[in-house]
Amino acid sequence: MLTGKNLVAGEWRNGDGTFTAVDAASGDALGPDFAEATKQDVADACAAAAEAQKVFGALPLAERAKFLRLAADKIDALGDDLTRRAMAESGLPEARLTGERGRTVGQLRLFAEEVEDGGWQDLRIDHADPSRTPPKPDLRMRKIPVGPVAVFGASNFPLAFSVAGGDTASAFAAGCCVVVKGHPAHPGTSELVAGAIAEAVSECGLPAGTFSVLSGTDYALGEALVSDPRIAAVGFTGSRAGGLALMKRAAEREVPIPVYAEMSSINPVVLMPGKLEQSAEELASAYVGSLSLGAGQFCTNPGILLTVESEATSRFLVAVKDALGAVPAQTMLTSGISDAYRSGIETLGGLSGAELVGVGEEGSSACGRAHVYTATGSDFLADPAFEQEIFGPSSIVVRCKDLREVAQVLDELEGQLTTTLHMIEADYDDAAKLLPILEQRAGRIIANAWPTGVDVTHAMVHGGPFPATSDGRSTSVGTLAIGRFLRPVSYQDLPSVLLPQRLRDDARPKLSRINGEWRALSDT
Ligand SMILES: NC(=O)C1=CN([C@@H]2O[C@H](COP(=O)(O)OP(=O)(O)OC[C@H]3O[C@@H](n4cnc5c(N)ncnc54)[C@H](OP(=O)(O)O)[C@@H]3O)[C@@H](O)[C@H]2O)C=CC1
Numbered sequence: 001m002l003t004g005k006n007l008v009a010g011e012w013r014n015g016d017g018t019f020t021a022v023d024a025a026s027g028d029a030l031g032p033d034f035a036e037a038t039k040q041d042v043a044d045a046c047a048a049a050a051e052a053q054k055v056f057g058a059l060p061l062a063e064r065a066k067f068l069r070l071a072a073d074k075i076d077a078l079g080d081d082l083t084r085r086a087m088a089e090s091g092l093p094e095a096r097l098t099g100e101r102g103r104t105v106g107q108l109r110l111f112a113e114e115v116e117d118g119g120w121q122d123l124r125i126d127h128a129d130p131s132r133t134p135p136k137p138d139l140r141m142r143k144i145p146v147g148p149v150a151v152f153g154a155s156n157f158p159l160a161f162s163v164a165g166g167d168t169a170s171a172f173a174a175g176c177c178v179v180v181k182g183h184p185a186h187p188g189t190s191e192l193v194a195g196a197i198a199e200a201v202s203e204c205g206l207p208a209g210t211f212s213v214l215s216g217t218d219y220a221l222g223e224a225l226v227s228d229p230r231i232a233a234v235g236f237t238g239s240r241a242g243g244l245a246l247m248k249r250a251a252e253r254e255v256p257i258p259v260y261a262e263m264s265s266i267n268p269v270v271l272m273p274g275k276l277e278q279s280a281e282e283l284a285s286a287y288v289g290s291l292s293l294g295a296g297q298f299c300t301n302p303g304i305l306l307t308v309e310s311e312a313t314s315r316f317l318v319a320v321k322d323a324l325g326a327v328p329a330q331t332m333l334t335s336g337i338s339d340a341y342r343s344g345i346e347t348l349g350g351l352s353g354a355e356l357v358g359v360g361e362e363g364s365s366a367c368g369r370a371h372v373y374t375a376t377g378s379d380f381l382a383d384p385a386f387e388q389e390i391f392g393p394s395s396i397v398v399r400c401k402d403l404r405e406v407a408q409v410l411d412e413l414e415g416q417l418t419t420t421l422h423m424i425e426a427d428y429d430d431a432a433k434l435l436p437i438l439e440q441r442a443g444r445i446i447a448n449a450w451p452t453g454v455d456v457t458h459a460m461v462h463g464g465p466f467p468a469t470s471d472g473r474s475t476s477v478g479t480l481a482i483g484r485f486l487r488p489v490s491y492q493d494l495p496s497v498l499l500p501q502r503l504r505d506d507a508r509p510k511l512s513r514i515n516g517e518w519r520a521l522s523d524t
């Protein structure tokens with residue numbers, strides 16, 4: 001049963017006015033009315049988070065891991081109620097949301113294992129050497145939580161990038177309390193997940209301020225959250241304009257804080273000539289599948305594909321047109337997003353040199369119709385507007401005159417989450433020449449697959465240079481994401497009894513760096 005209230009440190013509160021959830025497909029209102037969180041709610045949630053931080057941040061790692069696992073179990077227990085509500089609010093299909101629920105609880109459990117492993121604390125010990133001139137002090141280092149984190153739920157992943165998504169899971173894993181700004185496109189889904197985590201907080205005996213969720217439709221709410229002096233870092237997935245606005249706000253604070261914003265990426269895919277010659281039709285069908293998956297509402301959507309002009313490229317374009325013709329129009333997340341998609345397509349189609357390759361089936365105004373355009377490399381290079389991300393099922397095929405022009409286009413592009421090479425062995429020499437550019441451009445380089453779909457693992461990087469993210473040194477998916485919410489502290493000459501337990505001489509952490517040498521437990 002939904003109440004429409006916000007969760008402020010364990011208390012379910014009414015706000016100042018209400019807003020309505022909308023069924024993405026029909027446009028009908030979905031009950032109940034949802035409370036617009038107030039600035040007082042923000043202040044109270046942040047004050048409670050700062051207080052709770054003292055307890056949650058100092059929790060033994062095993063207890064922190066237990067909390068993450070219980071949160072996962074509680075979300076699992078919401079079962080189909082959660083999936084049904086998320087389907088109505090987002091328009092996304094059942095199979096996708098069932099998968100997303102699995103990913104959400106899976107990543108909470110993976111972070112529980114990561115917390116227990118403790119390697120992320122990066123323990124280092126440099127022993128004293130009093131005989132040295134000047135005497136060398138005893139230095140011991142570990143990483144600690146930065147403090148309460150503000151998380152902005154994303155519209156396009158109502159579960160895996162939202163209330164209990166990757167930013168929340170990694171912040172909790174780092175030992176940070178979390179205040180979520182729920183996305184108003186799925187407030188019922190947010191409330192259900194908030195309730196599950198609140199139960200886990202309570203059953204683990206944690207302070208209620210460990211977790212709050214505030215929903216609302218006014219930018220002022222997000223701005224107040226980022227401005228609150230008790231917030232130490234921000235996680236965000238959404239538009240470039242939104243990410244930039246929050247980065248600006250965070251930088252203008254009396255005490256500036258980092259904003260880890262994942263924003264805009266068009267994920268270039270290169271079809272190397274050997275591969276294209278061999279598999280033009282197969283590549284065309286997989287390309288159309290990837291660009292139209294989930295109505296194209298992925299930051300990993302293949303928004304630009306690069307080829308060298310040839311007979312195989314012509315075959316590829318014919319096959320793309322054919323494959324597109326069978327793509328049904330799909331409901332988009334919100335009317336704002338479908339309007340923005342239509343206007344993006346119109347702008348792209350009007351650029352000098354842009355030609356329409358084909359379109360998908362037509363649908364209602366709530367739907368996104370797949371579109372693929374093409375342009376030559378020189379037209380693309382002449383107008384930076386070609387590079388604008390269009391959020392939805394669209395892409396542009398850039399036909400270059402040779403691989404040098406492919407390299408030039410890649411070199412001109414902004415920072416990306418991913419770059420992809422489709423190749424056979426005969427293409428490897430040319431691919432090797434492109435790799436240094438791809439490394440400079442993106443956080444993940446993919447061979448012979450498509451960028452949509454991100455595995456949650458230890459080696460995953462879902463990040464990249466600006467504007468893919470605000471800080472290309474980080475990732476928002478995978479266990480490495482924990483690093484965003486940690487900071488190093490060195491303890492110089494502290495008596496052993498005052499040291500954190502894992503830095504004492506009698507501690508046996510699995511891995512540590514002692515006098516510069518990595519030591520595994522078996523060596524100590
Ligand atoms: N690259 C990607 O992965 C994604 C890109 N997008 C892009 O974003 C567009 C809009 O979608 P949406 O998901 O709503 O993303 P937005 O970036 O517009 O919103 C995301 C969240 O940030 C808040 N926000 C946005 N701008 C500001 C601001 N200036 N000050 C304070 N808070 C702000 C929103 O608040 P409020 O709720 O009040 O609007 C919302 O909670 C899409 O059409 C697409 O282009 C969207 C999702 C993912």
Ligand SMILES: O=C(O)CCC(=O)C(=O)O
Pocket residue numbers: 154156157161237262297298299300452453454
């Ligand atoms: O595809 C994924 O799993 C991640 C996509 C993402 O971060 C996004 O679309 O915002």
